[in-house]
Amino acid sequence: MKKSMAGPVDGAGSVGPAPQYPIESVDNALKILLLLGERDDLRLTEVAEYLGVASSTAHRLLAMLLYRGFIRQDARSKAYLPGTALTAVAFSILQRFDVRDTMRPFLLRANEALAETVHMGMLEGTTVRFVDAIESPRAVRVASRLGQSMPAHCTSTGKAMLAQLPDEELRRLYPHERLEGLTPNSLRTRSELEHAIEGIRLRGYAVGDEESEEGVASVAVAFPARRLPVQIAFNVAVPVGRMDRAGERRMGELLAQLVTEASELLH
Known part of the structure; x- marks a missing residue:
């Protein structure tokens, strides 16, 4: 719900006793x-x-x-x-709450079940940062993106998390129609992004087809919004030649199951 901007808000966000000498x-x-x-x-x-x-x-x-x-x-x-300092604090808090340690067994299960590279991503405005990864054991595989940041609309991980947002919030994040891309397959307009998000909400998972990197396809499922201080999602990334519709559905269903189980630990 949008907060009213009418006048000052004394005590907004206060949870402790008022200080004796407030500044x-x-x-x-x-x-x-x-x-x-x-x-x-x-x-x-x-x-x-x-x-x-x-x-x-x-x-x-x-x-x-x-x-x-x-x-x-x-x-x-x-x-x-x-700003970067604020998101760094959020990321530090996320680490201290051991969310990555808590989520790691679920990433391992996805990696073992699919034998493909898996990631956990975090949404930072219109950017997704990959905060954990386990590479595929196969000789031909997608390399880990651990530590990398990419435009959210160019990745399945980012689109999955954007689909969790209300439409008005999405429009605030993307006030302009034109979007910058990373590859010829990247979404280039807000209208295309909104159409993609409609499909994600219906399917329950997001897909990427060489939108962030040529030769790479991916599937992602986001955690329910507002469950954590930041938004996170699981992702499977595969060489595009190993992706088909049946595999896409299987990956989406597996990730959705893992996210549901993992979400129970975050109550």
């Missing part, structure tokens, strides 16, 4: 980060209205968060987005 500027900066957790981008006027401060004060707070890398500013729209 208003620190509190306002933290409120901005909490608001960014609910939205995909922020505007200066929205932040000023939300905090109940002058635009000049809101601008100084945003400038400090920008300086420390907690937010970044889109060059075209001038909107403020999550």
